[in-house]
């Protein structure tokens with residue numbers, strides 16, 4: 001199906017996508033010197049918006065990047081994009097780079113160089129995605145990323161390599177592993193439900209992205225009386241778990257039914273993943 005052309009936002013202007021351009025000297029292009037956020041839109045509403053902006057502000061702080069707008073202005077731009085593109089379900093992508101320094105130089109440019117802010121929308125199925133219902137098969141991939149995975153930068157080549165590897169091996173996605181431990185998904189966080197019904201995901205540090213969906217799911221699980229453990233787990237723990245699932249803004253929760261060709265339990269989506277997804281969706285739909 002052909003994708004319909006959309007309106008994008010570039011540095012204060014809303015433009016048809018074929019006129020929305022940035023310079024060849026943009027540091028996002030030359031050095032992957034930029035950060036991004038992806039916020040889900042369901043029924044035309046932004047999901048967990050304030051948490052995405054809080055993470056964006058943190059990413060900017062860590063890299064000494066100046067975010068030109070506060071939460072309220074960014075929310076307005078997001079809403080304008082939703083309206084202009086008549087977006088019912090999908091996502092808003094936001095990218096901020098250190099801007100166009102008019103030359104290639106590793107050092108950060110002077111403060112008078114304005115950052116580049118780009119946003120666009122994308123329609124996609126979230127609520128009724130078949131992978132949410134039937135689950136996904138994943139393969140493991142050595143975590144070759146840098147040591148600051150907690151910052152949401154646009155340097156995503158390792159994630160692309162991992163996804164490409166998964167695709168070539170007939171899987172839906174990859175899990176990044178190091179020294180026998182599962183760090184996270186290529187673009188998601190990873191959870192297991194242990195044989196004694198505890199929900200486990202690794203603790204936050206420089207090795208993973210602090211997922212907004214991870215945070216929401218942990219809070220919901222606690223609210224529902226599930227015992228939650230934030231501690232790294234090994235590949236064998238996942239293979240022997242009752243359930244495995246991944247979380248992200250654009251998938252919410254997708255059950256993992258196979259890792260490296262091996263079934264998780266009976267190779268079917270687990271009941272806790274399905275239930276948590278339902279509750280999260282109900283909550284998300286009531287957000288304004």
Ligand code: PMP
Nearest residue numbers: 187188189209211212213248249
């Ligand atoms: N980890 C990585 C590496 C990711 O790219 C993503 C998706 N941005 C996540 C985790 C999930 O984060 P969120 O729930 O905020 O989408």
